[in-house]
Amino acid sequence: MAPKPANKLPTLRDLLARAHLRLILFTVVLASASLMLSGVLVIRAYAQRNLELMARTVAYTVEPAVVFQDRQAIMDGMTSVGAARGIDRLEVCDPAGKTLARWDRPHADLRGRVVSTANALIWPEPARADVTQGNTAIARVKVYGNSGGILRYLLAATVIALTCMGLTVLATRILARRLQNEVIAPLDHVAEVAHAVRQERAFEKRVPASGIAEIDRFGQDFNALLAELQGCQAGFTSENAELQRRAPHDGLTGLGNRALFDQKLAEAVAESQRSSTAFALLYLDVDRFKQVNDLFGHSSGDAALIAVGERLRGAIRHIDAVFRLGGDEFSVVLAPLFNRAHVDGMVERIRAAMQEPFRLPNGQLATASLSVGVAVFPEDGTDAEQLLSRADAAMYRDKQNRHQAGPEGTQDDA
């Protein structure tokens, strides 16, 4: 998963879910409200007709009772009709408006009061019918409606609407999950790949196909971009590795350079001081290298340096280290496991290795000889500078001794 942004931006899933929820809630509310309203209007219209019919029925039923002025019979006639639902009050008045008989639906509790209030709202006027004898009105019937039915309808409609809303919320969740699977998951894949590329340099990752045209196009372009990046990255990596390898090394011989030598020598001094052991530093110089250069050219000098480097590397143990300090000067740091004779043995081995001829660019074979100076820690010095100058001095002494003994040169070996 991609890390959450600090300012908590809404996710696409949230946006879609919210949009769905609003849309569906709006639809449900609109549909239920219009259904409720039209339902109430239709029911009220039917109920109104029912009340008028009731009024006429009561008028017809009680007519003889009114003619015979029999109030009990009026009451009985009204009750037989008024027991029907949807009627709140029945009244029979004489033409002067005096009430002859009256029937009320009994209600006293809270629900009754709600119903009464609703009655007054929905039926402000009673349905009326005249009791006639011939053409004369001898009484008038008033029927007041009861809103109980409409209220029950409203209650049921509200419950249904709320249920629908509950289902809506559920449906929205499911829709959002689906959308996430179908739309957002592919986008998340892209994001994951981008994240992996950035964090882990996993340039080999690719966005899988999603099955959605727009996202697939995006994914393909993204993959192509990744392929290019991977190529670039591979180039950079190998170049970097080469640069890193080269930096502390001498370009010509591949040996450690002066910087690496200084570092290793300091490490050897520190290590030997800590463990109270000894180690030796050899300082080596190619004899008459300047003449070789002058006589046979720089390419021959380079060949000689490469050969010397190879033979030095071959002569020492793997725990020792050889460096080219610059020009024709080399140095060897001998690891601490020796006595003086051991050091002399190493020097002999180096000299012996130099006996092997090497081929110059012009095809001639040649050998090189080295002047060697030795300095031993801690007898000859306890820091790098001291050791180096001692070894340097010893090397010069060796060179002068060897010059006096008789110069050795490049052997022609045609």
Added chain:
Amino acid sequence: MPGYLRLATALAVFSSAPLQAAADMPLGSTPAGDPYGGAAARTVKAIMEYARWNERRDPLVLCVAGSARHAAQLGGWRMADGRQVQRRNVAASVSALGGCDVLYLGQLAIPAQRQLTAAVRGRGVLTIAEADPGNSSEAMFALAYQPNALSFRLNIDAVSRSGLRIDPRVLRVAKGGS
């Protein structure tokens, strides 16, 4: 007119169920020292309103047979549909009943009453008995006297054989029947 059933069929429906007790016609003012005179007049007129003859009769002839005690205010009415009501005092004999649409039986002995009601049976004459406490006159309606009110009883058998149609709603108002 809707609601008017042939009482032959109404008989089967209503005779099995006891007729509802009806409260009473209030007596109202009584000018001639007869406490029931006004109530009797209103009751007779109301009964006539709910009777239907097979052919329209105008004016309606209301015959008062024999000497009646509560008949002083009968007659001289105008019905709700505009018909006039003519009162005619007749002798309590079968031969005197020609042209009567309504027969009001006065203070007569029960056999005399039965004779008269038998004579008009099936001829479309509305019969009302003033003095028939035992329901034995075989008149269609009999006035029933209570201390402060006047009501009536209905003889369904007599009604069904009368040749008249009576609005069944009147059954609800009648006090009881035979």
